[in-house]
Amino acid sequence: MQFMVHIKVDLPGDMDSAKVRELGEAEAERAIEAVQAGKLRKIWRIVGARENFSVWETDTLEEFHALISSFPLHPWMSVDVTPIIEHPATKAYEEKVGPFPPL
Numbered sequence: 001m002q003f004m005v006h007i008k009v010d011l012p013g014d015m016d017s018a019k020v021r022e023l024g025e026a027e028a029e030r031a032i033e034a035v036q037a038g039k040l041r042k043i044w045r046i047v048g049a050r051e052n053f054s055v056w057e058t059d060t061l062e063e064f065h066a067l068i069s070s071f072p073l074h075p076w077m078s079v080d081v082t083p084i085i086e087h088p089a090t091k092a093y094e095e096k097v098g099p100f101p102p103l
Contacts, residue, residue: 001057001058001059001060001061001064001083002041002055002056002057002083002084002085003055003056003057003058003064003081003082003083003084004053004054004055004081004082004084005053005054005055005056005068005079005080005081005082006051006052006053006079006080007051007052007053007054007077007078007079007080008049008050008051008077008078009050009051009073009076009077010050010076010078011023011050011073011076012076023072023073026072027071027072027073030070030071030072031043031071034056034067038057039056039057039058039067040054040055040056041054041055041056041057042054042055042103043055055084056068064081
């Protein structure tokens with residue numbers, strides 16, 4: 001199963017800057033693990049915001065829920081999840097032209 005995910009992080013304004021840095025470093029480590037496990041397929045930062053769009057792949061909704069909940073910033077996240085499937089245009093392109101160009 002693949003998901004397009006929009007994550008918004010809303011940290012408390014009075015959070016200590018050292019704690020923000022610590023959480024950011026832990027979050028990056030957890031993201032690396034998710035990428036290496038083949039679960040976090042791609043991520044894009046939204047300019048000027050503590051938000052991102054990402055593509056995830058898990059076997060079940062429960063697996064995705066457990067995975068996203070394991071991130072250090074999860075308590076401060078708003079997460080919108082949209083299941084996605086391949087678009088027919090992708091298949092048509094690949095049949096006619098060849099492999100779809102990578103991002």
